[in-house]
Amino acid sequence: MAQYTRVSGFVGLITLQNPPVNALSAPVRQGIVDTVQRALSDPEVKSVVICGQNGIFCGGADIKEFGTDMFGPPLIPMIHAIEAANKPVVAAIEGIALGGGLELALGCHYRIAHSKARLGLPEVTLGLLPAAGGSQRLPRLIGVPAALNLITTGRHVTAAEALQLGIVDQVTDHNTVDAAVKFALRVGGQSLDARRISTYPCPQQPDLDALFEDVMQKVRQSARGAIAPVACVQAVRAAATLPYTQGMEREKELMATLFTSGQARALQYCFFAQRAVGRWKMPNGARWDTSKPRPVHKAAVIGLGTMGRGITVALAQTGLSVIAVESQEKQLMEAKQAVSGMLERGAKRRGVAPVLDRISYSQDIQAVADVDLVIEAVFEDMALKTKVFRQLSAVCKPGTLLCTNTSALDVDQLASETPNPELVVGMHFFAPAHVMKLLEVVYGSRSSPEAVATAMQLGKKMGKASVAVGNCRGFVGNRMLKLYLEQASFLLEEGATPELVDGALEEFGFPMGVFRMSDLSGLDVGWRIRKGEGLVEPGMASGQSARIRQGRRYSPLGDLLYEQGRFGLKTSRGWYQYDKPGSRVARSDPWVHSFLEEYRARHGLVARNIDHQEVLERCLYAMINEGFHILEDGIAAGPEDIDVIYVFGFGWPRHRGGPMFYADMVGLAKVMEKLEHYHQAHPDVPYLQPSNLLRKLVASGSPPIHTWGEVIKKLHSQL
Numbered sequence: 001m002a003q004y005t006r007v008s009g010f011v012g013l014i015t016l017q018n019p020p021v022n023a024l025s026a027p028v029r030q031g032i033v034d035t036v037q038r039a040l041s042d043p044e045v046k047s048v049v050i051c052g053q054n055g056i057f058c059g060g061a062d063i064k065e066f067g068t069d070m071f072g073p074p075l076i077p078m079i080h081a082i083e084a085a086n087k088p089v090v091a092a093i094e095g096i097a098l099g100g101g102l103e104l105a106l107g108c109h110y111r112i113a114h115s116k117a118r119l120g121l122p123e124v125t126l127g128l129l130p131a132a133g134g135s136q137r138l139p140r141l142i143g144v145p146a147a148l149n150l151i152t153t154g155r156h157v158t159a160a161e162a163l164q165l166g167i168v169d170q171v172t173d174h175n176t177v178d179a180a181v182k183f184a185l186r187v188g189g190q191s192l193d194a195r196r197i198s199t200y201p202c203p204q205q206p207d208l209d210a211l212f213e214d215v216m217q218k219v220r221q222s223a224r225g226a227i228a229p230v231a232c233v234q235a236v237r238a239a240a241t242l243p244y245t246q247g248m249e250r251e252k253e254l255m256a257t258l259f260t261s262g263q264a265r266a267l268q269y270c271f272f273a274q275r276a277v278g279r280w281k282m283p284n285g286a287r288w289d290t291s292k293p294r295p296v297h298k299a300a301v302i303g304l305g306t307m308g309r310g311i312t313v314a315l316a317q318t319g320l321s322v323i324a325v326e327s328q329e330k331q332l333m334e335a336k337q338a339v340s341g342m343l344e345r346g347a348k349r350r351g352v353a354p355v356l357d358r359i360s361y362s363q364d365i366q367a368v369a370d371v372d373l374v375i376e377a378v379f380e381d382m383a384l385k386t387k388v389f390r391q392l393s394a395v396c397k398p399g400t401l402l403c404t405n406t407s408a409l410d411v412d413q414l415a416s417e418t419p420n421p422e423l424v425v426g427m428h429f430f431a432p433a434h435v436m437k438l439l440e441v442v443y444g445s446r447s448s449p450e451a452v453a454t455a456m457q458l459g460k461k462m463g464k465a466s467v468a469v470g471n472c473r474g475f476v477g478n479r480m481l482k483l484y485l486e487q488a489s490f491l492l493e494e495g496a497t498p499e500l501v502d503g504a505l506e507e508f509g510f511p512m513g514v515f516r517m518s519d520l521s522g523l524d525v526g527w528r529i530r531k532g533e534g535l536v537e538p539g540m541a542s543g544q545s546a547r548i549r550q551g552r553r554y555s556p557l558g559d560l561l562y563e564q565g566r567f568g569l570k571t572s573r574g575w576y577q578y579d580k581p582g583s584r585v586a587r588s589d590p591w592v593h594s595f596l597e598e599y600r601a602r603h604g605l606v607a608r609n610i611d612h613q614e615v616l617e618r619c620l621y622a623m624i625n626e627g628f629h630i631l632e633d634g635i636a637a638g639p640e641d642i643d644v645i646y647v648f649g650f651g652w653p654r655h656r657g658g659p660m661f662y663a664d665m666v667g668l669a670k671v672m673e674k675l676e677h678y679h680q681a682h683p684d685v686p687y688l689q690p691s692n693l694l695r696k697l698v699a700s701g702s703p704p705i706h707t708w709g710e711v712i713k714k715l716h717s718q719l
């Protein structure tokens with residue numbers, strides 16, 4: 001809807017009304033068309049102001065309408081009518097002007113923004129381009145390089161930057177609508193010839209071809225297979241080289257391809273999934289809207305290794321007072337220096353003062369006596385963590401939340417070491433903890449809804465996509481990752497190389513293949529995890545039974561590399577070789593190839609040709625199948641939770657929506673059939689057998705992903 005009033009005698013004020021973000025739904029578009037017409041036909045009205053209710057201009061097109069039969073007046077003629085008006089139209093931008101919202105403002109003759117407003121064309125993040133003239137008007141207004149930057153990244157700019165770029169005409173700290181009305185009164189009756197952006201020539205740019213070639217190359221590289229950023233460059237190129245009307249034709253043509261693409265569906269699914277995970281629920285019925293978080297002002301971090309340092313930075317940057325505890329003096333000093341460095345670099349990037357004084361350091365666990373929440377981040381060892389939890393229970397004030405950053409260990413076991421197990425939850429951060437956007441909040445069987453709500457709220461404050469998950473080995477992310485890693489190693493045994501496997505996964509869109517990722521995180525880390533699981537047996541790695549552990553197929557390849565001192569990047573040798581320790585440029589290593597050949601010969605394995613398709617199916621479908629087990633077990637509340645975890649924590653390409661969405665796109669029947677095929681070929685790998693839930697979904701006609709919950713509910717009620 002749009003409300004119309006006449007203010008100050010001569011100004012028609014149009015207010016967009018569609019909470020929460022005044023998205024341009026069909027009724028809003030109809031409202032704009034009607035009210036603009038009314039203002040233009042009223043002889044008393046000399047000028048028009050468009051604003052949004054509740055301090056928000058407009059969040060763009062209504063994303064919920066995409067994929068439905070869209071009705072109502074289309075955006076493009078609506079914006080053209082505003083631009084063509086013979087009375088000045090001023091956009092009063094408060095809060096946000098995003099996507100179609102900014103395109104609407106660009107159709108206005110003037111734009112006035114509040115100093116706290118943010119503007120942008122984020123369509124690319126939804127797999128689209130600004131196709132209501134945004135790709136044609138913005139370059140004409142601010143020049144090609146700046147428009148390319150905004151449109152291909154989708155980034156939001158502040159009002160100050162928008163003013164500097166020339167997107168807005170004025171910024172105010174006061175009431176924006178009042179300022180816009182005053183402005184509208186002043187410009188009423190003035191010529192609008194120079195105010196219609198579509199009539200501007202695109203600012204001249206030296207060597208346009210070279211500029212576009214360079215940008216296209218960079219965009220293709222960073223897009224990792226996403227098509228929208230490439231289409232955005234093509235649309236801006238049309239603005240720079242064609243008259244406006246032809247440019248609009250090109251914009252429409254490019255949008256037609258994007259609009260119905262699987263990538264747009266995936267990206268829009270991710271948008272809503274990211275928001276849906278905030279509405280968490282636990283199998284016992286506890287949920288986000290009935291559970292009250294506790295206030296957290298002061299927190300503590302125990303253990304200042306890599307994870308503890310990152311968590312300390314993340315907490316301090318959120319505005320909390322933090323006590324950072326490390327029992328070893330040397331470690332503590334090193335950590336203090338490292339944390340200060342991280343805070344200073346972060347502050348410099350954001351143009352703010354570093355918050356070093358929010359952190360105090362101590363060697364003594366007694367220092368945490370009065371904190372509201374503790375995050376334990378000591379070495380991944382149950383005995384050590386148990387000891388810390390016992391100490392914390394004795395030291396902390398009643399009601400302190402005790403959180404563990406374990407990546408796989410049993411949260412219930414840790415909780416059982418404390419007198420108040422309801423106050424224990426997992427807060428599983430991902431390295432580097434102050435950078436990575438994912439947080440798994442792990443509830444144990446006795447965690448209280450209040451404890452979960454508090455951890456979820458803290459995660460949100462830290463800017464993390466926080467997902468509540470149940471307690472099992474590896475939770476969601478690492479439980480699925482284990483099978484992905486295993487399949488990759490099996491493929492090496494069967495004839496693949498690290499380069500082939502990584503090539504297939506990087507072509508799929510992962511920023512890094514599995515072996516490059518292992519080199520980065522350290523082969524010693526993986527070895528320690530396997531040792532903790534009782535899988536590494538000294539002297540077994542090269543023996544006859546090396547390839548069977550705990551009754552199942554096992555690949556000791558990672559253990560053998562570890563035994564050679566090849567830990568990855570840190571030793572400059574791993575699955576690849578590196579010029580020096582820490583260098584990130586992975587080069588093929590002939591040693592690894594001969595090692596694999598000798599290994600196969602020793603174990604009587606005959607190398608066969610393996611193609612990219614098989615790599616993807618084996619690695620991804622094994623992981624997806626585990627995702628179905630996780631849903632069946634109730635460890636994740638829905639497929640969105642798994643997908644958000646993979647997109648935000650494991651580099652799953654967002655334009656493919658996450659593993660469960662991908663399975664839906666590929667077709668559940670096909671995923672099941674392939675799993676059956678690979679299980680038949682590898683009967684010693686039980687997890688290749690399709691899960692019960694996958695079978696049930698296929699038997700129910702492969703319903704769309706948003707309805708899987710019903711099948712899961714039915715499955716649970718049968719148990």
Ligand SMILES: CC/C=C\C=C\CC(=O)SCCNC(=O)CCNC(=O)[C@H](O)C(C)(C)COP(=O)(O)OP(=O)(O)OC[C@H]1O[C@@H](n2cnc3c(N)ncnc32)[C@H](O)[C@@H]1OP(=O)(O)O
Pocket residue numbers: 020021023059060061062063064075096098099100101122123126128130131132272275276
């Ligand atoms: C032929 C031409 C066709 C199409 C043209 C398309 C051009 C476009 O305009 S595409 C849309 C561009 N706009 C965006 O991408 C903005 C998306 N929204 C956001 O980035 C954020 O929501 C925000 C506006 C910055 C607000 O953030 P925050 O305050 O953190 O609140 P949220 O939790 O994110 O959102 C609240 C609530 O609003 C829903 N929502 C937000 N934007 C839209 C939208 N454009 N359409 C529909 N719904 C929207 C969001 O989903 C939340 O609701 P939930 O129920 O919680 O999901």
